[in-house]
Amino acid sequence: MDYPPNVKLIRVPCSGRVDSVHLIKAFEEGMDGVYVAGCLEGECHFLTGNLRAKKRVEYVKGVLTTLGINPERLRMYNLSAAMGSRFVEIAREMTEMIRSLGPSPVKTGAGREFPQEQEEGEEQ
Amino acid sequence: MKTESRLEKVLEKGEFAVTSECGPPRGADPDLIRKKGELLKGVVDAVNVTDCQTSVVRMSSLSCCLILKEMGFDPIVQMVTRDRNRIAIQSDILGAAALGINNILCLSGDHQRFGDHPQAKNVYDIDSIQLIMTVKQMRDEGKFLSGEELTKVPRLFIGAAANPFADPFEIRALRLAKKVAAGAQFIQTQCIYNLKRFEEWMHRVVDMGLHEKVCILAGVTPMKSVGMARYMKNMVPGMDVPDEIIERLKGVPKEKQGEEGIKICIETIQRLREMEGVRGVHIMAIEWEEKVREIAEGAGLLPRPRI
Amino acid sequence: MIVAQAKPIEEILEMIDKYDKILLVGCKGCVAVCAAGGEKEVQFLASAIRTARKTQGREIEIREVTLERQCDPEYVEQIRGFAGDYQAILSIACGVGVQFMAEHYREIPALPGLNTSFMGGALEQGVWSERCQGCGNCVLHLTGGICPITRCSKSLLNGPCGGSSNGKCEVDPEVDCGWQLIIERLKALGEFESRFMEIVPIKDWSTSRDGGPRKIVREDMRQ
Structure with missing residues (x-):
């Protein structure tokens, strides 16, 4: 498979193993984008691992937004082990998207990527 | 203990009583309450003054009662336990009696969540039944809740509210019995639109003999429009508006809906009057006080007896 | 917890x-x-x-x-x-x-x-619900194990109020009416008749926060 070399793979037994701490740490360490590739919904070997991962991704997206980091830098994809070409497609899609966004503000120290939102009423 | 309450005397005479209510103004203008009073002159035996109903800040019930008292009314001071602890409550009871107020309606009050200050801290030191007991103890035993004696007892005719339409239905008559046991002498009910359900509740009340221990005044509120009927049905907790009321209002042109609402209200009063145990009617024309006279007239309740 | x-x-x-x-x-x-x-x-x-x-x-x-x-x-x-x-x-x-x-x-x-x-407990993973207000004078034995002070929005001791509708509280359709729960539970325990009609007297709140900051001293444990 030929996918962009800037994508660094971290293998986990199930996307359900991915904790919100892993996701935020990846950003802290200067990753420009992170995506979780889980099994297709309904096909988790551990039943709901990928659904749990999805919820955590959503949660961390919210936190990133608060921190002024574009939440698009974090995504969840669902695909099966047999979908090699889809895997490559996702890796390219993600890479392109990140390129268009530019480097993470964590690395540049350039401040928020977008202005702070006004009070949204009851958060959380 | 007998009081100076005109309402008590009317009921004592076996007359079918008529009460109504005035919502105090959202400002310090006493003329606004006087204006409402003018509309009710000669129409009612007593007039309730609400106590920051729906938890919206208004002029105090007691102050408005005094204004109405000066106009010749026999006001019923409404008191909720939401905003006062037992110290303030007992103090206000004494104050009301000292100002010549003869009637009190004991309520827990709508939760502040609905009002204009949902951020407020509520009190609920005591509940409505305990408020009834408090007034009774002060009046009949001459004692504060602390057990200490008070110098002059507040002679108040004690009332409470009942909602025959709230859930669980089967305990609604029992809850009335608790209020009666606590010392309630008159009851004003939630607005009645579902006569069938009210009748069912009334049967239970009569079976328990409660109608002989307490004077039940049935609550009615005229509908101004289909919109109001829908709002009452869907948005007001513990309100039972049957579809037939909505259908009936829908059946007439918009400008005639108010008139139809008054017609429904008059018919309701006439049916309530025939029910065993109903001793009077409480007409709550919300911000529509000018229609109370027409309703009372239409239901054949005028003139009011002279006491 | x-x-x-x-x-x-x-x-x-x-x-x-x-x-x-x-x-x-x-x-x-x-x-x-x-x-x-x-x-x-x-x-x-x-x-x-x-x-x-x-x-x-x-x-x-x-x-x-x-x-x-x-x-x-x-x-x-x-x-x-x-x-x-x-x-x-x-x-x-x-x-x-x-x-x-x-x-x-x-x-x-x-x-x-x-x-x-x-103070509450977990109803399910990720959902917690309030159960106790620490009033300092527990009445759960009288109310079928359901706290009227915590579960009734108005802390009524002789409830339910007139705002109870379909088992829900007037404050929020998501909130159960505490008194509906108490009544159902008392019925299931066969205690409804004896308990409900009894008027619960005015509560002494001095054991609650109203009495000022609280402290418990156990002399038997003190060093």
Whole structure:
């Protein structure tokens, strides 16, 4: 498979193993984008691992937004082990998207990527 | 203990009583309450003054009662336990009696969540039944809740509210019995639109003999429009508006809906009057006080007896 | 347990804005169980704070510690050796923990990272519900094991009020009417007849917070 070399793979037994701490740490360490590739919904070997991962991704997206980091830098994809070409497609899609966004503000120290939102009423 | 309450005397005479209510103004203008009073002159035996109903800040019930008292009314001071602890409550009871107020309606009050200050801290030191007991103890035993004696007892005719339409239905008559046991002498009910359900509740009340221990005044509120009927049905907790009321209002042109609402209200009063145990009617024309006279007239309740 | 939830990160960032060396202290007690202030939450919050600071080009040093309990002097003292090296303590324990930190480490400000909400339990994974107000004079034996003070929005002792509709409270259609629950439970226990008609007298709230800050002294345990 030929996918962009800037994508660094971290293998986990199930996307359900991915904790919100892993996701935020990846950003802290200067990753420009992170995506979780889980099994297709309904096909988790551990039943709901990928659904749990999805919820955590959503949660961390919210936190990133608060921190002024574009939440698009974090995504969840669902695909099966047999979908090699889809895997490559996702890796390219993600890479392109990140390129268009530019480097993470964590690395540049350039401040928020977008202005702070006004009070949204009851958060959380 | 007998009081100076005109309402008590009317009921004592076996007359079918008529009460109504005035919502105090959202400002310090006493003329606004006087204006409402003018509309009710000669129409009612007593007039309730609400106590920051729906938890919206208004002029105090007691102050408005005094204004109405000066106009010749026999006001019923409404008191909720939401905003006062037992110290303030007992103090206000004494104050009301000292100002010549003869009637009190004991309520827990709508939760502040609905009002204009949902951020407020509520009190609920005591509940409505305990408020009834408090007034009774002060009046009949001459004692504060602390057990200490008070110098002059507040002679108040004690009332409470009942909602025959709230859930669980089967305990609604029992809850009335608790209020009666606590010392309630008159009851004003939630607005009645579902006569069938009210009748069912009334049967239970009569079976328990409660109608002989307490004077039940049935609550009615005229509908101004289909919109109001829908709002009452869907948005007001513990309100039972049957579809037939909505259908009936829908059946007439918009400008005639108010008139139809008054017609429904008059018919309701006439049916309530025939029910065993109903001793009077409480007409709550919300911000529509000018229609109370027409309703009372239409239901054949005028003139009011002279006491 | 004491149930708490994280303060919005913006609020925490503002609170610590002037510091560049803080001690972030979690608690393995209640707040760890309700996933608000345990070891994992310490890791996450620390990382989020560092991430935020990096976006501003400002570094912050955070030492992460999670104590057995923050409401016990024995454990609170465990950070004695290094607490003084930091400009502030950010505690993600309940309000008790934050105050114990403040009382033990008087030279450094103790800041709250959580909003302490209530005493309750987990209904399911991720859902907690209030059960006790700590009134200091339990009446659960009279009300079928359901607390009227906590579960009734108006804390009525002779409820339900007229706002109960289809088993729900007038305050919020998502909230059960506490008195409906009590009545059903009393019926199931065969205690409805005997209990419901009894008028519950006016409560003595002096054992509650109304009597002032409370304290319990057990002479038999004192040293």
